Amino acid sequence: MVKIYVVNNGGQWTHREWRTLRYLQVETKIVPNTVALDTLVEDAIDGLVLSGGAPRIGLEGTLGNCAQLLDKLSVPILGICAGHQFMARHFGGTAEPSKIPEFGKVELTLIDPDDPLFEGVPQQSTVWESHNDEVTRIPSDFKNLGKSENCEIQAMTHTSKPLYGLQFHPEVEHTQYGALIFKNFVQICTR
């Protein structure tokens, strides 16, 4: 059974990420964001989700132990919302308060629909958001995979490592292809 843990950054939908993985028959567990690298290595995880977070948590500070996890783990990592913003900052990008924050329904336009994370997802789809901050400058080692009217960087991936960041929330029921995106991530973890 594929094993993908969820790092808890204090988001409202962290538990939904856990539920979505369970529904995909993935062995999963919610761990605090201070989880030790050794614990994850010992547990031999196949992938990791850095959950959305408490207010402003993606913008400042260390996000628990996430820096070390991003540097030392070789498994695929999916950062959502605060997790995505932290990932961008960690690799040299910028995250700042959004000029126009997005809450609820947003139209996502894929820039690179061939990426395996978006297999089967149409170029335009409805996603659900809840963010006050966003990635305003993508790290040089990452490429932009999607955008919306008010947010340029809705999705990103490292050009050589299996790292993904999503500003929107694939784990909620209202994101049209959310479950499929998660399914694709699980596939990426089983390669």
Add this chain to the structure above:
Amino acid sequence: MFDAKQFINDAVQELKNTAKGKAMIAFSGGVDSTVCAALVNKALGKDLIAVHVDTGYMRKNESDRVVATMKQMGLHYRFIDARSEFYEALKGIIDPEEKRKRIGKTFIAQFEHVAQEEDVAYLVQGTIAPDWIESGGELRDTIKSHHNVGGLPETMNLKLIEPLRDLYKDEVRKIARELKVPAAEHQPFPGPGLAIRILGEATPERAQIIREACAIVEQEIENAVEKGTMEKPWQYFAVLIPVKTVGVHGDKRAYGYTIAIRSVESIDAMTCSYSDIPHQVLDKISTRLTNTMGEKINRIVYDVTNKPPGTVEWE
């Protein structure tokens, strides 16, 4: 997918293993507490006592229906009329979080009473995932306090059992249908009840107004659903906005409160979209509300907010 049968087996086994003694269940009559009661009943049988509290903020005839349900389910039960205690606790209180905390405290006082009298060792609650998620804790912000989360005083000496903690409403409904629990399809109703459907002070008079308004909204929507005019929404009710605006009733100036109609679609309550209610249904509700309650209400609005950015309930 969610396997209700497996969950029931595991939960009943877990209850049999953990609960060695008398248990009391907080029974609001909603789908969560009813499912919990059915599960615990399966596991413990005679060692369970269900407690229903009339807070004074229940919907029309609700407590009567709940008592009937407890009887029908064959539960050993206690019914507590705590209306005056709750009204007293909320006197002069306008802050929504303060309201919720006081309601929580007043509930606990009722349960403490019963726990002592009945010599109970365990308190069972139908707490589900959104309850503890939104209450905050660890890194999470408190979106709103829930009366059933984080309130038990140590002096109470009761062990807490919450078999549905990791579930969302849609999963609880699957269990309810498997157990043939009648509340399976009931719309969600918040623990603080009508108290949080009144912005500002929740006086007994205002509770009566919103009780009437909620009954009208429910009836008209349910009629429309039955006629096939619309699908049954996830949750649908009225909110009293005690802000006065000008109206005209029979050539006379009117100056009355506003009622907001709220209706949303959802699967798990964590994200919701406002309902697409047919115009003729909104029209009927609006007219019926102002005709029935014209002395107090002369304006009706419809809430067009998704979650996020709003929450389903207004407080």
